[in-house]
Amino acid sequence: MKPLLIKNGRVVDPAAGLDARRDLLIEDGRLAALDTRIERPDADVFDAANLVVAPGFIDLHVHLREPGKEAAETVSSGTAAAAAGGFTAVAAMPNTQPVNDSALVTRFILAQAARGPVRVYPVGAVTKGTAGEELAEIESMREAGIRAVSDDGRPVWNSRLLRRALEYCLALDLPLVDHCEDPHLAAGGVMHEGEWSLRLGLRGIPALAEELPVLRDTLLAKLTGARLHLAHLSTRGALEFVRRAKQDGVRVTCEVTPHHFTLTDEACRDFDARAKMNPPLRTADDVAALVEGLADGAVDAIATDHAPHSETEKQTDFESAPFGVIGLETALALALEKLYHTQKISLLRLVELFSTNPARILGVEGGRLAVGAPADITIFDPERRWTYRAAEGASQSHNSPFDGWTLRGAPVATLVAGRFAFRQ
Amino acid sequence: MPPPKTLARLSQRHLLGVEPLSAEDIELVLATAQKYQTRTATETRPVPRLELLRGKTLTLAFFEPSTRTRVSFEMAAQRLGMNTVNLALEASSVQKGESLLDTVKTLAAMRPNALVIRHAASGVPHFLARHTDVPILNAGDGQHEHPTQALLDALTIRDHKGTLGGLKVAILGDLLHSRVARSNIHLLAKFGTRIALAGPPPLVPKAFERLAPSVAVCARIEEALAEADVVMMLRVQLERQREPLFASPAEYARHYCLTPSRLAHAKPDAIVMHPGPFLRGIDIAGEVADSPRSVIPHQVENGVAVRMALLELLVGGAG
Ligand SMILES: [Zn+2]
Numbered sequence: 131m132k133p134l135l136i137k138n139g140r141v142v143d144p145a146a147g148l149d150a151r152r153d154l155l156i157e158d159g160r161l162a163a164l165d166t167r168i169e170r171p172d173a174d175v176f177d178a179a180n181l182v183v184a185p186g187f188i189d190l191h192v193h194l195r196e197p198g199k200e201a202a203e204t205v206s207s208g209t210a211a212a213a214a215g216g217f218t219a220v221a222a223m224p225n226t227q228p229v230n231d232s233a234l235v236t237r238f239i240l241a242q243a244a245r246g247p248v249r250v251y252p253v254g255a256v257t258k259g260t261a262g263e264e265l266a267e268i269e270s271m272r273e274a275g276i277r278a279v280s281d282d283g284r285p286v287w288n289s290r291l292l293r294r295a296l297e298y299c300l301a302l303d304l305p306l307v308d309h310c311e312d313p314h315l316a317a318g319g320v321m322h323e324g325e326w327s328l329r330l331g332l333r334g335i336p337a338l339a340e341e342l343p344v345l346r347d348t349l350l351a352k353l354t355g356a357r358l359h360l361a362h363l364s365t366r367g368a369l370e371f372v373r374r375a376k377q378d379g380v381r382v383t384c385e386v387t388p389h390h391f392t393l394t395d396e397a398c399r400d401f402d403a404r405a406k407m408n409p410p411l412r413t414a415d416d417v418a419a420l421v422e423g424l425a426d427g428a429v430d431a432i433a434t435d436h437a438p439h440s441e442t443e444k445q446t447d448f449e450s451a452p453f454g455v456i457g458l459e460t461a462l463a464l465a466l467e468k469l470y471h472t473q474k475i476s477l478l479r480l481v482e483l484f485s486t487n488p489a490r491i492l493g494v495e496g497g498r499l500a501v502g503a504p505a506d507i508t509i510f511d512p513e514r515r516w517t518y519r520a521a522e523g524a525s526q527s528h529n530s531p532f533d534g535w536t537l538r539g540a541p542v543a544t545l546v547a548g549r550f551a552f553r554q
Numbered sequence: 555m556p557p558p559k560t561l562a563r564l565s566q567r568h569l570l571g572v573e574p575l576s577a578e579d580i581e582l583v584l585a586t587a588q589k590y591q592t593r594t595a596t597e598t599r600p601v602p603r604l605e606l607l608r609g610k611t612l613t614l615a616f617f618e619p620s621t622r623t624r625v626s627f628e629m630a631a632q633r634l635g636m637n638t639v640n641l642a643l644e645a646s647s648v649q650k651g652e653s654l655l656d657t658v659k660t661l662a663a664m665r666p667n668a669l670v671i672r673h674a675a676s677g678v679p680h681f682l683a684r685h686t687d688v689p690i691l692n693a694g695d696g697q698h699e700h701p702t703q704a705l706l707d708a709l710t711i712r713d714h715k716g717t718l719g720g721l722k723v724a725i726l727g728d729l730l731h732s733r734v735a736r737s738n739i740h741l742l743a744k745f746g747t748r749i750a751l752a753g754p755p756p757l758v759p760k761a762f763e764r765l766a767p768s769v770a771v772c773a774r775i776e777e778a779l780a781e782a783d784v785v786m787m788l789r790v791q792l793e794r795q796r797e798p799l800f801a802s803p804a805e806y807a808r809h810y811c812l813t814p815s816r817l818a819h820a821k822p823d824a825i826v827m828h829p830g831p832f833l834r835g836i837d838i839a840g841e842v843a844d845s846p847r848s849v850i851p852h853q854v855e856n857g858v859a860v861r862m863a864l865l866e867l868l869v870g871g872a873g
Contacts, residue, residue, distance in 0.1 A: 325764045329573075331676040331698030331733060401677030446654050449675035449696065 132174050133157040134548060139178030139509065143185055144482040145498035154183060156505040159548035164501055178509055181542055184481045185499050186218025186506030188488035189458065190307075190385055191282070191361055191433035194220070194250070196242060197235070198227025203438035203526050205239065208458070209246035211436070211525035213552035215458040216484075216541030218506040219249035220436075221492060224260065225283045231255035231266035233274035240275050247551035248544070249506070251277040251492055253307065256286050256295045265291065268298045277492045280307035282361060285343050287313055289350065296356035305357040305383070305491055308347050310368065311409070315339035320449055322395040322410040330398060332448065335410050341367040348375035348382050359491055360384040362435050364409040366419035373428050383491050385433040388457055388464035389531065391420045397531060403444055403451035404531040407437070425474050430487045434461045438527030459523045460532045466512050466539030477512070484508075505548040514540045564867050568683045568690040571699035572740040580741060584709050586863035590633070593855050594713050601633065602862075607869055608635035613666035615658070616693070617643045617673040622830055623693050623702070626854070627670050630861035636869075639666065654678065655685060662686040667869045671695070676733075689868040697731050703829050704737035706860040710853050711784055714825050718745040724778040724820065725749060727788035727810060727837055730757045730799075734829045735788055736765075743768050752778035753788075753810055756799045775810060779819035787812050787828045787838050803836050813839045817847070825849045 134156040141152040141164070153168040154161060189212060195203040203211075205222075212220045222239055224230035230239060236252045243250035254271035258264045260281040268279055279299060285308055286292040292308075299306045316339040321327050323334020344360060348371060351358035363369055363384045375382045389407065394414050397405035405411060423429040437454025444451055462484070469475045475483075485508070489497025496506050517536045520528035544552040564579050572580075592599050612631040616624055624640070631638045643657065661669060668689045671679045676696030683690050694700040708718055715721055723742055729735045729751050742749050743766030751758050752772040763769050772778040779785065790806055800806045812826065826848045832838050842848060 325761055328759060328761045329736070329765060331696050331736060401680040403681075442653065447673075447675050447681040448677040450654070 131158070133162070133170055133172065134176060135168060135170050135173040136176045136178050136183055136507070136509070139181050139183035141183045141499065142477045142481045143499045144478045144486045145185070149478050152183075154499070154507070156545070156548045159504055161499060161501050161503055161505045164499055176543065180511065180513070182477060182510050182512055184508045184510070185485045186496055186544070186546065187216050187462070187484040187508045188219045188221070188492065188494070188496060189217045189434050189436070189461070190221045190359070190431055190488050190491060191387075192220040192222055192436045192458065193225065193438065193454070194222045194239075195438055196226060197238060201440045202443070205242035205246055205250065207524065207526040208436070208438070209243065209248045209250060211456070211458040211523060213247040213544045213546070214524040214541065215460070216462045216508045216510055216544055217248060217458060218508060218544055218546045218551065219251060219494070219496065221251045221253050221278060223280060223282045224253050224255040229255050229259050230271070231258050231260070233267065233270040236271045236274040236276055248546050251494060253278045253280050253282070255279065256281045256306065257291065260284060262287055262291065265295060265298070268295070268304070269302065272302045272304060276304070277494060278305045278307050278359070280309065280361065282307060282309045285309050285311050285313070289346060292347070293350050293354060296350055296354040296358070300354055300356035303493060305359040307359045307361050308343070309361050310340045310343035310347065310363070312339040312342050315342070319410070320406060321398050322412050324395055324413060326395045326398055330401065332398070335408070337365040337367055337412065337416070340365050340409055341371060344368045344371045348372070348380050351375070351382055352378065352380045355381065357381045358383070362387050362390065362409055362433065363429070364390045364412050364420070365416050369419055369423045369428055376428070383430040383487070385431040386420050386424060386429045387433060387435045388461045389455055391417060391424065392464050392468050393531060398448065401448040402531070403446065403448050404455060404529055404533070406448060406451050406453055407435070407455050408453035421469065421474055424469060424483065425479070429483070431491060432461060432465055432483045433488070434458055436525075438525055439529050440527060444529045454529065456520070456525050456527055456530050458525060460518055460530065460537070462510055462541055463518070463537035463539045464532070467537050470512065471538055505545055507545040508541065509543040510539065510541045512539045514538070516540050567868075568679070569701055569864055569868060570679050570683060570690065570692050572701045572704050572737045573699065577744045580705065580708065580744065583705050583860065583863050583867065584712065586866055587705070587709050587856070587859040590859040590862040591856065592859070593852065604633060605635045606866060607631075607667070610667040610869055611637045611639060612668050612670065612865065613639045613641065613661055613664065614670045615641050615643055615661055617671070617678070618694070620672055620694070622854070623672065626857040627693065627861050629858045630865055633858070634862055634865055636667070636865065639664070654681070658682045658686060662688050668865065691864060691868065694733055696733065697736075698733050699737045700733040701737050702857070702861055702864065703734050704741040705864070706853060706856040707738055707786070707827060708741055709856045709860055710827065710849055711825070713852065713856070714849060715783055718742065718747055721783040722748040722750060722781055723784040723786060724782040725751050725786045725788065726775055726778060726812065727753045728757045728791050729753055729762060729788065730759060731791040732788045738786060739765050739769060750778035750782065754800045754806065775816060776819050779816060782820040782824050785812065785817065785820055785824055785826045787826065787832065789829065789831065790833060790837055807836045811836060811839055812842050814841050817842055827853060830854070
């Protein structure tokens with residue numbers, strides 16, 4: 131394969147504190163050189179003038195649905211959507227059918243992913259079947275290749291079991307990713323509990339249902355010393371508890387989704403099931419708190435919680451519709467639109483949220499532009515205006531509340547190990 | 555406030571709720587209903603038999619059992635000369651696993667002139683309205699709205715009090731699970747009526763006050779009743795409770811049943827309303843339900859008139 135020379139790009143690499151015009155040379159799938167000016171006549175040239183070149187984006191929270199729900203998404207279609215969204219790697223949540231709670235399922239997912247355009251880091255279940263009762267085979271799954279454990283979709287509600295799992299995670303150096311939801315406070319709820327749920331006659335999920343488990347989880351992380359990562363935080367109070375735990379030296383990180391920093395519970399007003407997700411869309415005050423946290427460092431990562439559902443599943447009334455929205459192909463544009471173009475965060479911070487920190491949380495290579503390392507690179511245009519059409523996306527599902535939105539900023543190319551996984 | 559100007563037609567194609575209606579829409583429905591009334595506060599009239607909507611079809615799709623609302627819609631349709639098709643869907647295709655959307659597409663393919671929908675889930679009529687051109691009349695969706703009930707209640711209040719504004723209306727009982735309460739609050743608030751709510755604390759969240767500025771959540775039922783012109787009782791929705799929100803029906807009755815002594819806190823000429831079916835001795839004492847203060851039978855009669863008005867406005871205009 132010919133070498134590839136990426137010229138004239140604005141290279142943003144928070145790990146190196148770099149935000150400057152640079153050229154990159156890619157050879158044999160690896161980053162061979164990074165300099166102010168590289169000349170290499172035998173190379174293919176990619177002109178990145180007016181584009182941002184960053185270490186590959188890693189989405190910590192994706193539901194690829196395979197095995198089991200291939201009508202909604204497959205490893206193949208989900209990773210294609212990831213590539214189109216500028217992601218070079220995704221962490222695949224274990225709530226498939228069967229659940230990824232054994233080395234066998236982990237190996238199956240990795241085998242499917244080997245043919246896909248981007249890297250897949252399987253997340254193993256904490257408990258068998260994510261049923262919250264018995265520990266899953268965490269050590270065997272670690273050997274097979276998981277990079278984190280989670281019972282996502284539900285919390286590990288038994289505090290003793292969570293403690294045991296954290297003890298394993300400490301020894302195996304895995305992060306435990308918890309979905310914070312008090313099942314009793316949240317029971318039956320379909321949207322945020324507030325003025326809109328009352329108005330619409332829909333059962334609410336109070337903010338406290340998320341905040342109480344955040345507090346508990348951080349206390350257990352403190353007790354065990356293990357690494358805790360909190361998925362899709364959505365309330366001001368939840369973030370407050372994370373700030374306090376971080377000040378207290380607890381090894382806790384957290385992520386926020388684009389839909390939670392973009393939309394409020396008012397999006398449910400016409401009973402549009404595309405605005406139904408768990409955790410639910412919260413209030414304008416919560417959105418403001420999430421944006422603050424994304425800017426000041428309380429939040430570590432932007433993750434999509436990409437949750438595909440087939441048209442048949444989602445084409446029903448609000449109460450019966452399943453929770454979840456897709457997000458891989460809109461995440462970068464929403465972050466640019468809502469955080470960067472509003473001057474809330476810099477491009478360095480944006481790349482930190484999409485790449486540097488996710489790599490650190492998963493403990494994987496990447497997250498920086500290191501000479502000699504595999505060339506996983508995300509190239510995007512922060513200015514390009516485009517209209518998102520869910521039906522034309524790479525994901526097999528179309529359940530997005532952003533369908534038809536005109537956004538500012540878009541991925542232009544995604545390179546995984548030096549190959550174009552996606553090119554505009 | 556000055557009387558709103560009269561409209562010729564509704565601003566909405568569907569009747570999904572009271573919330574999207576304007577005060578002018580509501581005035582139009584009430585004015586249209588008045589000509590169909592068989593009884594006002596002062597006189598009784600013969601039952602009208604009209605040909606206005608002859609040859610048109612009304613399909614009633616009840617995904618949740620109901621006798622009163624369904625029969626009221628059927629009578630309204632028949633008095634206007636319409637044919638009715640009655641589908642008790644809780645017993646048919648829905649249980650065979652057909653999707654909601656497929657069921658309604660099938661119904662719409664039969665080309666009715668209007669579709670009356672009742673469903674146990676909030677928002678179903680709104681979902682269906684996005685997938686059909688047939689005018690939809692919401693006959694109660696989950697805990698969201700029951701617009702025809704609020705409109706017939708408004709007609710009843712106006713028959714007895716001459717106005718909707720300048721009154722105090724107490725709405726008592728299980729507010730949280732009540733679509734009737736939500737529709738009534740929206741309607742009365744559009745006329746500036748003072749609305750006082752009370753009931754078991756978990757069933758009357760303070761957030762109700764955010765629905766409209768004239769809404770007050772009262773800590774005690776007596777406070778809500780004080781100087782009220784209208785007392786609306788709500789049914790205890792035992793079947794809607796997925797969790798125990800009060801100890802027992804007896805405990806509820808002891809503290810929230812509308813007894814003569816509680817009613818004494820309201821104005822001497824206050825009327826008592828209930829959307830029915832009421833639980834005698836639990837939400838309302840027999841003496842109160844049977845007293846001349848109770849306008850419950852009048853509500854039932856107005857129900858037919860209001861539904862006739864809505865059919866005229868939503869189907870008649872469609873040509
Ligand atoms: Zn989750």
